[in-house]
Amino acid sequence: MGEKVTLKIWRGDAGQGELTDYRVEVNEGEVILDVLHRLQATQAGDLAVRWNCKAGKCGSCSMEINGRPRLACMTRMSTFDPAETITLTPMRTFPVIRDLVTDVSFNYAKAREIPSFTPDPSVKLGEFRMQQIDVNRSQEFRKCIECFLCQDTCHVIRDHPENERAFAGPRFLMRIAELEMHPADTADRREIAQDDFGLGYCNITKCCTEVCPESIKITDNALIPMKERVAGRKYDPLVWLGAKIGRRPRHDTPAVPGGKKS
């Protein structure tokens, strides 16, 4: 044990940066984050890395490891060939703050535009009754640790910042699905899912599902069922006719006005 590995780490800030080579010791059972900590303690005290729990529960240490979006705390060194050079770069979809740390405020802004959980106000505290089978789906989506790796990998916004205004990304389309499938929620977010949050941009390539460290079936269980619900709401001829002759409300719950802070 105590062998050395070669890392190429992107160092720099919003202005510019470059890959820098380091040789660091690795011990049995370690993950990328252990090696980064050793690097900070021995060679690069100011290396910026965002991390928190080191247990795969908080979703802070997202980065690209050999180009693949991953959590540094859950990527074991034993998965690499000892002779391999490992390249660590910040998430590409978000602006760099410093080194491996990016500005993920885009995500918090999107979260604020989605109409919140809206229960029936007449239900008193402690009187909600829901069956386990009915909450399973929302619970799957609430496993999300907000690491934003799905946002990072999604080709709609990766290298396409011009789509960021119209597209909320898999994490927040899944949040809409979670609320829509919550048995005690009364709002209707189907129209805004399409019109304001860009569900139609998703062409179900499932990259988000592939990188999800929580193994949430984002595409199959959240995005595709939402697309079906939207189709039923927006494109069903009977629903269309009902809206036309005023028998059905034209719009559902609107996106939050002024939720975007410029």
Added chain:
Amino acid sequence: MTDIERLPYDVVVIGAGGSGLRAAIEAREAGLRTAVISKSLFGKAHTVMAEGGCAAAMGNANPHDNWQVHFRDTMRGGKFLNNWRMAELHAKEAPDRVWELEAWGAVFDRTPDGKISQRNFGGHEYPRLAHVGDRTGLEMIRTLQQKVVALQQEDARQHGDPEARIKVFAETTVTRLVKDGERIAGAFGYIRENGRFVLFEAPAVILATGGIGKTFAVSSNSWEYTGDGHALALLAGAKLLNMEFVQFHPTHMVWPLSVRGLLVTESVRGDGGVLRNSEGKRFMFGYVPDVFRAQYAETEEEADRWYTDPDHNRRPPELLPRDEVARSINAEVKAGRGSPRGGVFLDIASRRPAEEILRRLPSMYHQFKELADVDITKEPMEVGPAQHYVMGGVEVDPDSAASSVPGLFAAGEVSGGMHGSNRLGGNSLSDLLVFGRRAGMGAVAYLDSLDEAGGRPAATDAALAAAQAEAIAPLERAGGENPYTVHSEVQQTMSDLVGIIRRESEIKTAIAELEKLRERAVQVSAEGGAAYNPGWHLALDLRNIMLIAACVAHAALERQESRGGHTRDDFPGMSPEWRKVNLIVALDGDRVVLRRQPMKPMRGDLLALFDRGELAKYLTEEELPPAGEEKS
């Protein structure tokens, strides 16, 4: 000092975990302009790591449960050193706090009749923990985060600005509280992203910073747990109590070394998992202490029947309070009956079907599979104790969470008293909600009284200049020692000498070592600039870590008995005389000073919830109710 940004608020909450967010919601709902300061990103605080659940006597799983039973369990778990008023408020209010989360969108696991499901846990007489698989903390923090967002949406509609009345300052660290005379005037700190200094000008500050785990080498705590709130309170003139009581949770991964200390939830035992030594024996049957003898099973058969028939059988000893289980594991390993990697075996594979394990313990399955190549549905886990929680904290008024410094409040792990000498699992998440809300209410009441009295406190220029000079020092100092080296030596010293089992000679050695380390800590320097520089951040955190390490060590030396999270090899017994004493820690200049403070006697109606015989195990003769006045 021209480069300090000033941000005026009514209330500043330091910490964005469960108690901080709950406090902020309360203050904002009362109409106050509220700032939440988070050392990490919003939604990442240490609360996400809580696994098992949130204890609240809702009586969904067993209708016999009520606040009195929860109160009794909490006092027993804390070996009667708890602030009984806090334990009372906690037991009474926890159910409403859980139901409130549900109304804000939390999706708990359900019972067959559609209510919130409740699970068994160590020291709780009935299944009491509201939970979501084994990721309850994540559910709680996400729900509170989303409630904050809902309030921001309300402000966006009303004021056109989502941050009009509640704003989260992510990746921001407070290094000093500033005062005007005796009163709090604000909080000074830096923004991680660019290193800019900020002053939050506010008459009320709520500390919700969590614990002190990074004082120890093997801990289940995240990097934020550097005792910031404990240290800020001390430096501002407040007092800490019970700092000798540190919880070593019994079950953490022991291998691979890089994940040593990663938590293995108590739910594994609550759901049927058992502890075995290298001989395959369920050793916990040999470690039931006298005070708990009546409530725990004596045979494996009885223990196993309890899961399906709790009314006619006693609990398995694996579900003793955490301090008991941790000490027992420690003793087995010391006696040479440990597992190959220095822990013991935690076995659920042979006890429950694979599907049930996957459904109830998905995070544990994932964690062992990903990090250790162990399939917990097929083989036992190797586990051992690690630092997990600190019972000690800021001394507060139970009802308002106010400290002795006007305008300073504390809630959650940073506050002290609620859990006595040992916290029961599940009582932390409920503590955060109950006392987070109360701290918010306390701050609101304080502001009302201020406005009546006229005039808010203001920070002096001298105090600001000193805070700024202190914060910038490690960046300006060249050639000093590396902060990472000093930190790891502090952690090793505390783990080796003031850990799970303590003795006088070792604690004295630790105090001498800490003294030397403190001289080194003030001389560290950080390479690089002020923008997102972890070396600089650690250099600043070191002050807090050093201070808190000294508090723990001095209090541990003073208390000459063993109780809960404080075990003295040289004083193995529990002393009724010591039970009456709280050790109060304060600062005199830069020295830690200790004072013995008598505990307030428990109110008669609460005392009457216990049998005299049980009380006699904890209390002195004069504290006992007169014989013959047994509870009915």
